Amino acid sequence: MNYIDFTNKDNTATIFLKGHIDSSNAPDIEKEINETLGNEKFDNLVIDAEELKYISSAGLRIILRLKKEYPDLKIINVPTEIYEIFDMTGFAEMMTIEKAYRKFSVDGCELIGKGANGSVYRYDEDTIVKVYNQYSSLDDIKREREMARKALILGVPTAIPYDVVKVGDQYGSVFELLNADSFAELLISGQKTMDEIVDMAVELAKQIHNTPVKDGEMPYIKDTALGWVDFLKDHLPKEEYEKLNKMVNDIPREHHMLHGDYHIKNVMMQNGEVLLIDMDTLCVGHPIFELASVYNAYIGFNSADHSIAKDFLGLDWDDSVLFFNKFMHKYLEGRSEEEIEEIGKKAAVLGFTRILRRTIKRFGYENGKPLIDKARECLDKYIFELDSLYFDTGIE
Amino acid sequence: MMIRKSLENDVLTVFLSGRLDTSNSAEFDSAVRESVDSVNEVVLDMRGLEYTSSSGLRVILALHKLMDAKGGKLVLRNVNSYIMEIFDVTGFSDILTIEQ
Numbered sequence: 001m002n003y004i005d006f007t008n009k010d011n012t013a014t015i016f017l018k019g020h021i022d023s024s025n026a027p028d029i030e031k032e033i034n035e036t037l038g039n040e041k042f043d044n045l046v047i048d049a050e051e052l053k054y055i056s057s058a059g060l061r062i063i064l065r066l067k068k069e070y071p072d073l074k075i076i077n078v079p080t081e082i083y084e085i086f087d088m089t090g091f092a093e094m095m096t097i098e099k100a101y102r103k104f105s106v107d108g109c110e111l112i113g114k115g116a117n118g119s120v121y122r123y124d125e126d127t128i129v130k131v132y133n134q135y136s137s138l139d140d141i142k143r144e145r146e147m148a149r150k151a152l153i154l155g156v157p158t159a160i161p162y163d164v165v166k167v168g169d170q171y172g173s174v175f176e177l178l179n180a181d182s183f184a185e186l187l188i189s190g191q192k193t194m195d196e197i198v199d200m201a202v203e204l205a206k207q208i209h210n211t212p213v214k215d216g217e218m219p220y221i222k223d224t225a226l227g228w229v230d231f232l233k234d235h236l237p238k239e240e241y242e243k244l245n246k247m248v249n250d251i252p253r254e255h256h257m258l259h260g261d262y263h264i265k266n267v268m269m270q271n272g273e274v275l276l277i278d279m280d281t282l283c284v285g286h287p288i289f290e291l292a293s294v295y296n297a298y299i300g301f302n303s304a305d306h307s308i309a310k311d312f313l314g315l316d317w318d319d320s321v322l323f324f325n326k327f328m329h330k331y332l333e334g335r336s337e338e339e340i341e342e343i344g345k346k347a348a349v350l351g352f353t354r355i356l357r358r359t360i361k362r363f364g365y366e367n368g369k370p371l372i373d374k375a376r377e378c379l380d381k382y383i384f385e386l387d388s389l390y391f392d393t394g395i396e
Numbered sequence: 397m398m399i400r401k402s403l404e405n406d407v408l409t410v411f412l413s414g415r416l417d418t419s420n421s422a423e424f425d426s427a428v429r430e431s432v433d434s435v436n437e438v439v440l441d442m443r444g445l446e447y448t449s450s451s452g453l454r455v456i457l458a459l460h461k462l463m464d465a466k467g468g469k470l471v472l473r474n475v476n477s478y479i480m481e482i483f484d485v486t487g488f489s490d491i492l493t494i495e496q
Contacts, residue, residue: 126447152450153487155457160450162485176450179418271418273451 003029006036013042018051021059030062045070050077050100055085067095074098101166104129104174115278122177127162131172138164141171144280147218148175151282154211154257157204157275178277180270187264188314194323201267202330204274205290210395211257213284221258221285222251225350228357235360240383244353247389251286256395258283258290263297264313264323287393291328291343292350298324300351304370339391345382346389352378398444399427406436413444416452425455429462436468443474448482460492471495 003025005016015036021029037045045066067073074096078086083099086092106129109121118132132141141164148161162174183201186192229245236244259266260281268275283289298320302309306317313320328347332340356375359368397414408431416424432438438459448456456472463470472494475483483489 126449149486152453153457153491155454155461157454158450160453160482160486162482270451273418275450 003032004036008042011042012044012046013037014046014048016048016051017055017059018053020054021052021062022054022056023058026056026058026062029059030065033062033066042070045073047073047075048077049075049079049082052079052082055082060085060089060091063091072096077101101164101171104165104167104172106131106167106172118172123174124177126177128175128177129165129167129172130175131167131170134170136171138171140280141173145173147282148279150213150217151257151276151279154213156208156211156257157273158279159275159277161279178268178270178275180268180275183264183267183269184314186269194319194326197264198323198326198330200269200274201262201264202327204267204276205259205262205331208259208276209256209287209290209393212255213257215255217284218257219283220253221260221283221289222248222253224283225251225289225353228353231357231361232353235356236379240380243383244349244379247383247386248350248353250388251288251390254286254393255284256287256393258285258287258293260290260293261297262290262294286390287395288343288346288390289350291331291347292354294327295324295344295347295351296355298327300348300355300375301371303374342386343391345386346391348378349382349386350389397424399424401427401431403431403435406434407439408432408435408437409439409441411441411444413446415447416445416455417447417449418451421449421451421455424452425458428455428459432462432466432468437471438463438468439471439473441473442476442479445476445479448479453482453486453488456492457488469493 003018005018007014015033017029047063047066063073063075075086076098077100078097079100083092083097086097091097104123106121106123109123109129111119112122112128113120117136118130120128120130123129145161145164148158151158152160159178160176162176165172165174181191183192183197187194187197225248226245229241229248232244233241259276259279260283261278266276266278268277281293297313298309301312302317302320309315309317309320315323328340328344332343335343352375356372356379359371359375362368365372397412397416397420400411402409402411408428410428412424428438440456456470460470470493472492473496475494475496480489480494483492483494
């Protein structure tokens with residue numbers, strides 16, 4: 001007989017229960033489970049209930065006996081009807097029982113966007129589904145949802161993140177549908193001038209940066225940046241690496257919310273209201289890290305091949321550089337030209353630190369050469385020119 | 397969306413119905429704010445509310461903070477299961493005072 005399927009991964013045994021389990025077949029199923037598990041002792045036992053249609057008390061008793069042997073027994077992928085049985089019988093309080101992700105089909109749904117990590121479909125009049133490609137892990141997807149949720153609760157304008165769903169073999173996230181245009185679209189179509197967009201982008205950036213975040217709620221960007229620097233230990237002259245390492249270490253630990261990937265394609269406007277999207281890079285830290293990501297979007301990533309600004313943001317290289325400069329002047333309003341220029345260099349150093357690591361890792365020295373040269377040119381010069389990488393934000 | 401207000405002593409009750417979204421959230425915000433000066437408690441009666449977008453949530457959050465700051469409170473009443481689900485998935489139900 002073959003009532004169950006079984007897998008063993010990292011010494012966690014998973015039993016897949018299928019169909020109806022009642023008193024007529026329960027003894028056979030239990031026998032098969034016991035034979036499958038044999039005398040081997042696994043670290044954990046998981047029951048996958050995705051294909052379970054019904055379970056009677058005879059079936060529940062099998063689970064109870066398994067639980068005695070495996071106190072951390074977990075039941076996953078539980079369909080709603082089966083969950084009700086576990087809930088009614090008190091099983092849901094006795095053990096970890098995870099409901100199955102709702103199944104969505106995007107057949108016939110309008111494709112409204114395609115990005116690096118997935119596609120976005122309009123699902124109904126109020127929601128969209130972001131379907132992730134196979135490279136996104138469930139943890140990444142849950143993290144993006146969780147970051148968006150935390151931001152929303154802290155009052156940052158963003159779309160409501162609903163649940164994580166299953167779309168065929170892939171995972172998706174359901175978000176509120178925004179009837180909105182991105183800042184990039186408004187700028188390129190001429191509906192808004194660059195100055196208007198810069199003003200709104202800076203105002204929103206300041207609102208985000210003025211939002212304090214409690215310890216442990218979001219990743220601390222300085223830790224991530226120290227990881228970039230650590231990678232460069234073998235790729236930069238010793239003295240240069242040490243100076244960079246010290247300067248990143250010296251950036252004070254501040255608790256401002258940062259978007260982490262702040263550019264005109266990630267800000268939308270709906271009925272005059274400005275909203276933020278793509279929240280997976282949300283983090284906390286000193287705003288210089290945000291300015292570094294802004295530098296990268298408009299200048300850093302496009303510095304070796306200027307056509308990337310056009311492909312990515314829809315802006316000519318000159319406009320992209322102009323946008324960054326206007327953004328910095330508006331963000332740092334009230335400071336002297338020299339000060340703004342210096343903070344720009346600090347943003348460039350942090351930006352190129354990230355780019356250098358990423359380019360070496362992804363493309364290697366040969367294929368990544370043009371961008372690696374640009375990064376080195378900037379780092380070699382500014383690291384010794386600067387005393388620190390932070391500035392007084394004036395935010396409490 | 398329909399907004400109806402009733403003021404009794406220092407309790408302002410706001411009855412919401414229909415859809416609360418970006419087209420009317422500002423109107424909702426100012427309708428409440430213009431009446432809260434001498435009020436200690438704002439009750440949002442949501443019996444007739446069918447949907448709220450994130451802009452509605454932001455107004456509710458801002459009103460919650462406003463009432464908190466002046467030592468009063470914001471209470472949500474008669475929240476239907478659909479709206480309750482939105483409060484649950486977003487974690488708003490942990491922050492707001494919801495009386496059923």
